[in-house]
Amino acid sequence: MIVVDNITKRFGGIRAVDGCSLQVAKGSITGLIGPNGAGKSTLFNIIAGLFAPDHGSVSLDGTDVTGWPAHRLFSQGLARTFQIAHEFGRMTVLENLMAVPSGQLGEHVASVWLNWRKVRAEERIIRERAEEVLAQLRIDHVKHELAGNLSGGQKKLVELARTMMWQPKVVLLDEIGAGVNRTLLAEIAGEIERLNRDFGYTFFVIEHDMDLIARLCSPVIVMAEGRVLTQGSMSDIRASADVIEAYLGGRKA
């Protein structure tokens, strides 16, 4: 689904990503781990179109998408979780989902006047889809709550829900477990597994919570110093001397 080929990204003198190549298989839940500063978020930002790489290429489902902007990647089926921004906290959960861009007619003022019936029909479809997603994630009971009033874990579910509005091919999850209690984390993990199993979504997951990675991800890719150190099952990774060195050897930890 995703092929990253020899990506390099520098910030001044720092090589945040340094000749990184990896693949995320269609239908997998692939994990990306590594010590702080390994380059994981920078690589995600490149894949999601927030930064252009200095070198190398990214392809999505067979199409070279290197340097494409985020909105174009989104319409090609690549979604990424984002924390609910302050302004969105004052909108309801349902409104948050309905605000996810879909290229709907209603965004264009001229077409609103010319095609108001179509616009109304599209709004109904968008609302129905939002309700369906909220029901799938079992958070439909808070749909009229302001997003800013939700618990930390419920906000994480809304972040996940927003990526699902337009049936993505692949979802990039950036530390979905951060600050979430164990019970809710198990619930979120269950939802991710269900979306993967029942709807065929591919997930690419950055996570510091090793239990969550062990439960969800196969394979697990380890990054260190801007490149892939190794990959394999979580038990292989846990046993790897290189990985233990990268985390505990004082190089970057």
Ligand SMILES: Nc1ncnc2c1ncn2[C@@H]1O[C@H](COP(=O)(O)OP(=O)(O)OP(=O)(O)O)[C@@H](O)[C@H]1O
């Ligand atoms: N916008 C930026 N400007 C300058 N340097 C940056 C920028 N973003 C990242 N870096 C640097 O690039 C390196 C890789 O950072 P990155 O955030 O990608 O690592 P990470 O593996 O996601 O770390 P963490 O697990 O701590 O989130 C670090 O040395 C960081 O300081």
